[in-house]
Amino acid sequence: MNTRRLGPLLVQYVILLIGILFALYPLWFIFLASGRVGNRLYSVNLPGMFVPIDWTADNYRTMLFEIPFLQWMKNSLIVAGTTTLACLLICTSAAFAFSRFRFRGREAGLILFLAIQAFPGVLALVPQAQILGALGLYGSRLGLILAYTSFTLVFCTWNLKGYFDTIPIDLEEAGRIDGCGPVQSFLLIALPLARPALAVTAMFGFFSGWGEYPLASVLIPAPDAAKTVPVGMYGLATTQSIPWGLFAAGALMLLVPLMIVFTYLQQFLESGLTLGGVKG
Amino acid sequence: MVGWSGTRKAVTVLAFILPTLLGVILFNIYPMLYNVFISFTNRNQFHPNADCTDTLSSVIEPTCWAFTGAKPPQGLADPFRIISPLLDNYNTLMGNLIKPESLTSLLILVVWFVPVIAALWVDRQQHRKAQRTIPTGAIWLAALVAFVALFYLLKVGQNLQQLTDSGAFFAVVFRTALYVAACIPLFLLVGLTFALILNNEHLPGRTFFRVALILPWGVSTSSIIAALVWQFFFREQGTINQVLQALIISYKPFAFLNNNFWAFFAVTIVNVWMTYPFFMVVILGALQSIPKEQYEAADVDGASWLTKLRHITLPLIRPAIMPAIVLSSITTFQMFGTAWAITRGGPIQGAGKPGATEFVMVYAYKQVFETRAYGRMGAFAVIIFILLFVATLYSLRVTRITKGAYE
Numbered sequence: 072m073n074t075r076r077l078g079p080l081l082v083q084y085v086i087l088l089i090g091i092l093f094a095l096y097p098l099w100f101i102f103l104a105s106g107r108v109g110n111r112l113y114s115v116n117l118p119g120m121f122v123p124i125d126w127t128a129d130n131y132r133t134m135l136f137e138i139p140f141l142q143w144m145k146n147s148l149i150v151a152g153t154t155t156l157a158c159l160l161i162c163t164s165a166a167f168a169f170s171r172f173r174f175r176g177r178e179a180g181l182i183l184f185l186a187i188q189a190f191p192g193v194l195a196l197v198p199q200a201q202i203l204g205a206l207g208l209y210g211s212r213l214g215l216i217l218a219y220t221s222f223t224l225v226f227c228t229w230n231l232k233g234y235f236d237t238i239p240i241d242l243e244e245a246g247r248i249d250g251c252g253p254v255q256s257f258l259l260i261a262l263p264l265a266r267p268a269l270a271v272t273a274m275f276g277f278f279s280g281w282g283e284y285p286l287a288s289v290l291i292p293a294p295d296a297a298k299t300v301p302v303g304m305y306g307l308a309t310t311q312s313i314p315w316g317l318f319a320a321g322a323l324m325l326l327v328p329l330m331i332v333f334t335y336l337q338q339f340l341e342s343g344l345t346l347g348g349v350k351g
Numbered sequence: 352m353v354g355w356s357g358t359r360k361a362v363t364v365l366a367f368i369l370p371t372l373l374g375v376i377l378f379n380i381y382p383m384l385y386n387v388f389i390s391f392t393n394r395n396q397f398h399p400n401a402d403c404t405d406t407l408s409s410v411i412e413p414t415c416w417a418f419t420g421a422k423p424p425q426g427l428a429d430p431f432r433i434i435s436p437l438l439d440n441y442n443t444l445m446g447n448l449i450k451p452e453s454l455t456s457l458l459i460l461v462v463w464f465v466p467v468i469a470a471l472w473v474d475r476q477q478h479r480k481a482q483r484t485i486p487t488g489a490i491w492l493a494a495l496v497a498f499v500a501l502f503y504l505l506k507v508g509q510n511l512q513q514l515t516d517s518g519a520f521f522a523v524v525f526r527t528a529l530y531v532a533a534c535i536p537l538f539l540l541v542g543l544t545f546a547l548i549l550n551n552e553h554l555p556g557r558t559f560f561r562v563a564l565i566l567p568w569g570v571s572t573s574s575i576i577a578a579l580v581w582q583f584f585f586r587e588q589g590t591i592n593q594v595l596q597a598l599i600i601s602y603k604p605f606a607f608l609n610n611n612f613w614a615f616f617a618v619t620i621v622n623v624w625m626t627y628p629f630f631m632v633v634i635l636g637a638l639q640s641i642p643k644e645q646y647e648a649a650d651v652d653g654a655s656w657l658t659k660l661r662h663i664t665l666p667l668i669r670p671a672i673m674p675a676i677v678l679s680s681i682t683t684f685q686m687f688g689t690a691w692a693i694t695r696g697g698p699i700q701g702a703g704k705p706g707a708t709e710f711v712m713v714y715a716y717k718q719v720f721e722t723r724a725y726g727r728m729g730a731f732a733v734i735i736f737i738l739l740f741v742a743t744l745y746s747l748r749v750t751r752i753t754k755g756a757y758e
Contacts, residue, residue, distance in 0.1 A: 079656075080554075083548045083551075083554065086544060086545075086548060087545075087548060087560050087564075090541075090544075090545055090560075090564055091560070091563055091564065093624065094563065094564050094566060094567050094624070094628075095563060095566065097567075097570070097577060097580050097581060097584075097624070098566060098567075098570060100580050100583075100590075101570070101576060101577075101580060104580075112576075112579060112580070112583070113583050113589075115588050117593045117594070117597060120590050120593070160370075161370040161371055161374065162371060164366075164367040164368070164370070164371075165367060165368045165370070165371035165372070167367060168364055168367035168368050169368075172360075172364055172367075174360070174361075174364050180368070180372075182743075182744065182747060183375075184375065185674075185677065185678070185743055185747065186739075186740045186743050186744070187375065187379040187380060187383065188379075188678055188681050188682070189681055189735075189736050189739030189740045189742075189743055190379070190382070190383050190386075190732065190736045191685045191711075191712060191715070191732050191735055191736070192685060193685070193687060193712060193715075193716075194382075194386055194715070194728060194729070194732045195378075195379070195382035195383070195386070197382075198381060198382035198385040198386070198413070199378055199382055201413035202377060202378070202381060202382075202413060204413065205413045205416055217374075217378075218378065220374065221374040221375070221377070221378035221379065222378075224371050224374050224375060225375070225379075225678065226674070226675075226678050228371055229674035229675075229678065230633065230636075230671070230674055230675065232674070233637075233670050233671040233672070233673070233674050234636065234637070234640065234671055236670050236671075237637075237640040237667070237670060237671060238640070253355075253363055253367075254363070257367075267635075267636040267639040267640070268636050268671075270636065271632055271633060271635075271636040274632060275629075278568060278569070281569075282571075282574075305575075318576055319576060322570060322576045322577075325569075326566060326569045326570060329566075329569040330562055330566070330569070333561075333562060333565055333569075334558065334562050337558065337561050337562070337635075338558075340632075340635045340636055340639055
């Protein structure tokens with residue numbers, strides 16, 4: 072091993088280790104809670120916070136077989152997946168226009184997009200639900216998809232615009248010499264080079280559509296088979312008792328598709344895409 | 352694109368932007384207008400329904416739109432109407448702030464910040480000159496001295512107290528602003544550190560670390576559980592106290608959540624835990640746009656990693672991460688779930704006064720569910736919106752992120 076690089080490498084691993092402890096200990100705690108008998112989220116005795124004592128898989132069995140958890144998971148996957156696709160389709164064109172074209176109202180449009188985020192989103196829930204109802208989308212997954220996509224519109228457009236700004240304009244000018252119009256330079260030049268930003272947008276779209284509770288509970292409150300996972304899970308809570316064990320098991324199982332999606336997308340976070348395109 | 356104009360350009364630009372614009376109009380602008388309308392009415396638990404015979408209501412209120420087949424709700428109660436002193440809701444919320452004492456206090460606060468703004472301005476002037484006449488260190492030292500001096504001369508502490516006592520509004524907004532100012536640098540620090548480390552291709556196990564470190568973002572989608580788990584850590588019989596008791600003999604359990612500072616700290620830490628993966632991902636994406644030759648050229652000149660960070664990495668990822676910072680500030684300002692789950696609005700500071708962690712949305716939630724005063728909450732939303740809008744506009748000037756590729 073190259074001993075000159077060992078020092079910095081060791082420091083990096085120590086930082087990563089501290090980060091892992093910070094990030095994962097609460098998750099480990101949830102894992103312990105998901106196996107605890109009696110549906111208690113906490114355990115007041117010290118070893119029980121770190122090692123599985125009396126751990127059973129009962130909650131997982133209940134969640135998977137007796138409760139329509141998998142059905143809810145399927146609904147959530149459809150909603151989140153479609154949100155991701157819609158997000159990618161809609162935001163990329165707008166971001167490209169804001170970055171490359173010069174037109175009246177460009178700056179005003181950008182500022183508008185940013186500023187409307189300043190409105191407290193929670194209080195916008197009721198009008199949004201009412202609009203979706205008026206469009207006839209009450210109780211349908213399409214309504215949720217539309218709403219979730221609109222949540223991500225502003226951030227994704229801005230993020231992509233920022234990334235497009237860093238792609239040198241020379242590449243598109245070179246393309247224009249060969250006769251590329253605006254649509255072609257968007258599809259053939261800018262999009263392939265923006266893969267890292269597209270991956271971030273896809274991640275953001277998926278994560279936004281995945282665990283959202285307030286709007287989903289208003290839009291799809293029943294029947295059981297049509298609910299998404301958060302609505303279903305919190306619906307398990309009755310006035311007498313809250314099944315923390317089931318919640319903990321559900322929360323951990325919710326993480327699995329997220330990890331799969333992220334592992335797939337993070338490979339696109341690669342550099343060197345614009346290397347060698349145009350000199351200077 | 353140069354050399355194109357007229358109808359063809361207009362149509363193409365519109366085609367690119369239209370879907371996003373439509374979505375924004377429908378799901379962002381319409382709810383805003385609706386809330387503004389509600390803020391001028393007296394909608395609350397006694398007047399819950401809309402009056403569809405009134406022209407304005409029949410246009411804005413979706414339950415009055417006949418074409419959708421929705422029937423206007425019937426009830427025994429009076430429908431809500433536009434109220435007679437039009438700005439009554441606003442007055443109830445902010446009335447105390449318009450009094451002369453409060454306005455002078457606000458003015459004093461603004462004057463207190465003048466040295467900082469002056470230092471920024473002078474610094475930028477000097478930066479533009481061919482040769483600096485005043486070094487950066489001297490500017491900031493002078494600003495610091497002036498800042499501290501003014502604090503005592505203008506009795507800023509007293510004035511702040513007076514403003515906080517004048518009503519819940521200022522206290523809540525100020526506390527939330529403090530919370531945002533504490534969270535954002537932490538997000539950046541943690542996200543930047545991890546992104547820089549995980550950007551290195553030669554790090555074995557890179558994918559594993561990336562996936563592991565992103566998990567808090569995933570769990571925060573079921574944020575209630577995560578927030579409750581963290582709340583348990585800070586309890587008197589919670590993990591932190593028990594671990595410290597086991598390690599230190601004479602340690603007595605400390606009630607973190609009953610102490611103003613520690614409750615605030617706890618909510619901040621949990622927020623950092625939930626949000627740093629988002630920043631890590633955005634920064635990782637931005638890091639990919641930096642060409643490797645820049646680093647190689649710096650290596651040839653013998654630059655240390657700190658120099659490379661300051662002069663290559665940070666300036667080049669700036670346009671890509673600034674939007675994330677601005678948007679994240681806005682979202683953190685409006686954050687509700689975490690603070691509510693951990694402290695329910697924080698250690699109480701007195702009857703009728705907001706608690707130590709009662710942020711803007713927690714305050715709004717308490718008001719709505721205690722008095723169901725939708726009209727007043729509409730007014731609150733509009734005021735917060737105006738505040739954040741102005742802050743955003745100012746930040747756009749400072750960060751210059753609206754520039755396009757041609758500028």
